[in-house]
Amino acid sequence: MRICVFCGSATGTKPLYAAAAADLGKLLAKRGITLVYGGASVGTMGVIADAALEAGGEVIGVIPTSMTDRELAHQGLSELHVVGSMHERKAMMAELADGFLALPGGAGTLDELFEIWTWFQIGVHTKPIGIANIDGFYDPLIQMVDHMVAEGFIRAHYRDFITIDTDLEKLVSVLAG
Template structure:
């Protein structure tokens, strides 16, 4: 199977803020450009600000497809991006996350805040439950996600998370390396009781 047949679009979770280090915006832009260069569409939260805006602008500038999904209540607060390939305005956050997941073949998280983590943890939980078999990666810019991964290891040590489920989170500072791993990703066998719903 060819690269683009496998990974047509990647959902990127990121923030409406830039963070304090300029590296966060730089790496968001680098990811957007990389996706476009590989012919992989970007699915994201639809805003023109923060690292969301940085990844989208870079992908668009490199000729890539960019699809935004934003709740109606946030379309003005987060300043919906006006130059996207497609912009879906949805009713609420639940519909936003479901739509982003349905449009995507994998998930990447850039550094972000509570909203980014909430989106990440939901798709991670869905993977644990066998609701999807799509790869999940963390772009670990300057060790941003190291404390989170240490806590995930702590959950394993304390018996609240299986090691197999911990390994669902692929981590690398280099987004190109993560995309390479996505192309050869083999999802774990889901629990026998799990039944994948349509559209995820």
């Protein structure tokens, strides 16, 4: 079982974001679930990878060539795939994963989350998707998505397909089936 985690190249303003990334990395390793992620050694990406590795887990990173220096590609992973573009990165992560989970992050995290969700809507995959709503981070986004449903731009069953929770154990259990 492999879960792709979308997260940031920064750690954010609250220590609890990095703590959640570390907890998730340890949890995945403890449950024998391989972490697939963006391949960086910085931000919550680096935190989750280091925590999973320290707990004995397998970690697969995927990073574009253009970001190997800027995001400091993690050199201690089980596997590191260097690809030509962000499009290739997202496609490879999707191919490698059995499910997807978004931690708090920035524009790249949202891009990855929305692309994988769109792919579900158009039938490219049926893999589970989760959002870790750490300290209410995603509350404004959830409100916007609910508004999109209410206004008829997203069908409710597409919104309901995404599992949203603050509890990492529950999210991993749902994603792992």
